[in-house]
Amino acid sequence: xxxxxxxxxxxxxxxxxxxxxxxxxxxxxxxxxxxxxxxxxxxxxxxxxxxxxxxxxxxxxxxxxxxxxxxxxxxxxxxxxxxxxxxxxxxxxxxxxxxxxxxxxxxxxxxxxxxxxxxxxxxxxxxxxxxxxxxxxxxxxxxxxxxxxxxxxx
Amino acid sequence: xxxxxxxxxxxxxxxxxxxxxxxxxxxxxxxxxxxxxxxxxxxxxxxxxxxxxxxxxxxxxxxxxxxxxxxxxxxxxxxxxxxxxxxxxxxxxxxxxxxxxxxxxxxxxxxxxxxxxxxxxxxxxxxxxxxxxxxxxxxxxxxxxxxxxxxxxxxxxxxxxxxxxxxxxxxxxxx
Numbered sequence: 063x064x065x066x067x068x069x070x071x072x073x074x075x076x077x078x079x080x081x082x083x084x085x086x087x088x089x090x091x092x093x094x095x096x097x098x099x100x101x102x103x104x105x106x107x108x109x110x111x112x113x114x115x116x117x118x119x120x121x122x123x124x125x126x127x128x129x130x131x132x133x134x135x136x137x138x139x140x141x142x143x144x145x146x147x148x149x150x151x152x153x154x155x156x157x158x159x160x161x162x163x164x165x166x167x168x169x170x171x172x173x174x175x176x177x178x179x180x181x182x183x184x185x186x187x188x189x190x191x192x193x194x195x196x197x198x199x200x201x202x203x204x205x206x207x208x209x210x211x212x213x214x215x216x
Numbered sequence: 217x218x219x220x221x222x223x224x225x226x227x228x229x230x231x232x233x234x235x236x237x238x239x240x241x242x243x244x245x246x247x248x249x250x251x252x253x254x255x256x257x258x259x260x261x262x263x264x265x266x267x268x269x270x271x272x273x274x275x276x277x278x279x280x281x282x283x284x285x286x287x288x289x290x291x292x293x294x295x296x297x298x299x300x301x302x303x304x305x306x307x308x309x310x311x312x313x314x315x316x317x318x319x320x321x322x323x324x325x326x327x328x329x330x331x332x333x334x335x336x337x338x339x340x341x342x343x344x345x346x347x348x349x350x351x352x353x354x355x356x357x358x359x360x361x362x363x364x365x366x367x368x369x370x371x372x373x374x375x376x377x378x379x380x381x382x383x384x385x386x387x388x389x390x391x
Contacts, residue, residue, distance in 0.1 A: 091376050098262045098372060105263035109287050117283030118349065125276025126267060200259055201252040208248040 064215050067150040071216040079147035086147060092140035097200065099133025104172055104196045111175050111189035120179050150215045157202055157209045164199035168192050225311035232307040241308035254301035258372075260294025263287070266368055272344065272353050272361035280349040317388040318381040322374035329367035336360040 070076055079085050103126050109115070110123055145152050152158045171192035179185040232238040240246045264287040271279055306313050313319040340357040347353045353361075381388065 087377055087380060091373050094372050094376050101259050102263035102266055105259055106267045115283040115286040118280040122278030129275060197256050200255050204251055204255050205248060
């Protein structure tokens with residue numbers, strides 16, 4: 063694993079991300095935009111399925127999905143840049159895995175709640191769990207800064 | 217310029233120590249826990265407000281604006297959580313924020329977002345209430361929506377780079 067970290071750290075992209083005065087911050091900002099669009103949309107869907115704004119048809123909320131996809135794309139591309147800059151920092155930290163577990167779980171449970179709602183059953187319990195996971199993913203992401211043990215290995 | 221007592225970093229920092237807030241923030245998990253609340257608040261705020269703005273701009277037509285507006289109170293709860301947690305950061309190290317151009321810009325954008333909100337409720341909210349679920353609201357409502365969205369993205373950008381502009385090691389056009 064260490065060899066892999068060293069190889070990534072010595073790659074041109076990794077060096078550029080660490081040494082360019084703007085690259086890392088631009089990636090951080092784009093990551094924030096992407097996560098805000100993705101998670102913001104997830105929260106809106108969950109709130110709706112919890113009964114907030116139930117005067118609006120659930121089916122129509124599908125129109126927000128492209129915005130969430132755009133957010134996911136931004137978050138992943140910028141996230142790969144951030145990961146490439148400091149691979150050991152993220153991949154030796156269990157909180158990084160927790161972040162992904164929360165976000166993947168949030169997506170799956172939001173979809174599940176959506177299907178339950180589409181069958182005219184009560185999606186509230188599933189939507190509540192999904193909402194908690196959306197928040198969990200964001201909080202875990204924030205905690206990466208406070209929990210890493212290694213910055214670089216090379 | 218910064219001589220009012222409530223903007224004097226020494227006075228604020230002293231109060232932070234006397235009240236125990238500074239000690240709490242600098243305990244092992246103080247800062248991270250408050251940060252977690254700050255981000256939960258931000259997510260709620262951005263989810264409720266930005267997606268209402270997006271709907272006004274024509275995304276997800278079919279979603280009734282009146283119904284979607286019922287999420288705004290949750291956004292306000294998020295805002296309250298963010299302001300409260302933000303104040304705790306500020307009280308712990310006021311000089312790092314007061315003289316920070318990213319923080320100053322963030323506060324200016326927050327003010328602009330607030331003004332934009334007041335103008336929206338004064339001049340566009342009534343027309344938005346009568347907008348059908350499949351329709352676009354009038355142009356002025358869309359303009360308020362676009363300004364709001366840009367303000368919040370700007371607030372997020374400034375918040376993200378506050379750490380890069382910590383005094384005294386920074387470059388700034390006006391300080």
